[in-house]
Amino acid sequence: MRIIFLGSGGGRNVFATQIRGTGGFIIDNGKTYIHVDPGEGALVRAKMYNIDIRKVRYILVSHVHLDHANDVNAVIDAITLGGIKKRGILLASESVLKETPEFGYPIVRRNYLNYLDHYEVLREYEDENLKVKSIRTKHTDPYTLGMKIEVNDKTIGYTADTRYFPELAKFFENVDVLIANTLYPFGFTSNKHLSLDDAIRLAKLAKPKMLILTHFGKRIIKEGPAKMAEIIEKRTNVRTIAARDGLIVNLEF
Template sequence: MAKIVFLGTGGGRIVVLNQFRATGGIILEISGKLLHLDPGPGALVRAKQYGISLRRLSGVLISHCHPDHYTDGEVVIEAMTLDKKKKGFLIASKAVLEGHENYRPVISPYHLEKLGFYQALKPGESVKVEGLEILGTPTRHEEPTGIGFLIKGEKTFGYTSDTEFFPELPDFFRDADCLVINCLRPRGQTWPEHMDSGGAKELIGKVKPKLAILTHFGMKMLRGVAERETRWIQEETGVKTLAAKDGMQVEF
């Protein structure tokens, strides 16, 4: 059994800057390892609020170099490595670790030295660490080096990160038991380089995971819209589909 805890479900500037939904990222417990995906603004506070000890972390994964995905990365690494140096791992996009064009690196050399292992992944590349296999999945997003993740352990967990739907995307998530999709807007209200619920339906329908969860909601997905859209997706695809809520815990 694997477990997810949502430390935040907000996306888009208005939601993030007003904290209409929290933005602390996702905690994944899989094969005895505790991982923190995309520790955005407030990750430390939300972890405390929901009873998660970040000192237990085995690894941190940061999908791309946008503030709502990385801002608490260094403080989460501080928590993970508090007991000793050279502990835990960080897997991230190239821009997060090395910078790229208009993006500077966002994790300092000081914090990288605390880690037992770190690596920048490109789409299609994979790494084996702490008994897990982690694949970088492709995205189409403003940050050109951005990736999603397919994490294989006792279960297989997929996370799209920020991307629009494109025909090749389902091929990277076909093994997923649980697929978490960043879905900014409802169907018919597309925003470039982001997923709407129409694209999410296409992805879920082709991948057919055992469980799909939408998160990273912009303003147009609040006030019950996300729940309406997930009901529609479930009816259309036959796949159990949930709308994430701040603090929600799901086992799969």
């Protein structure tokens, strides 16, 4: 099993400049691909890193912001051959699937929903390939969902975009891998996003076997995410790596 990063950037500046990609990440369980947060550039980044996007069967979308959801129609198009083959399962936040007062029309087109085998607003989901549990996070899209994804014998936690709150650490307790969207460096507090200080709190309380930092804003990118990951590992004793575009993490521990 492996996780492939089609992006490691986030926030409006990095989205606009694409100095780091915003294509989300893919969990490859050996048979099928689970694509989490197909933001802008997902198809192009997949091509860049020799990933055949047509192997995606599950699309999980945490919220409606474009660095997470922009390419959801494009991925559905790719996996269904433009709707010729009904295929795929989409599990997403309400803001992605439904009309909401905050965001208006849903981001997924109605005809594209009909191309799928199944779609639903993600709460809890289970089938023979995966089990997913979600938690409502605290972000500017009020429908944003963090998730715990059980695939094969591993549990992968994904914070999605959120500020820190104690229930978040509780939700991710003892996961094998925790993927944390840390937009801000040390010394920053935000009511929309995690900082590296929050990543330390999460690592200490949730105690994942591995912490992967991603969704970097321009300030962290300047400071060097790999160096920041080293600091966090030293302070928490949790194995910590910084994602980069095209990074493949093998989960054979």
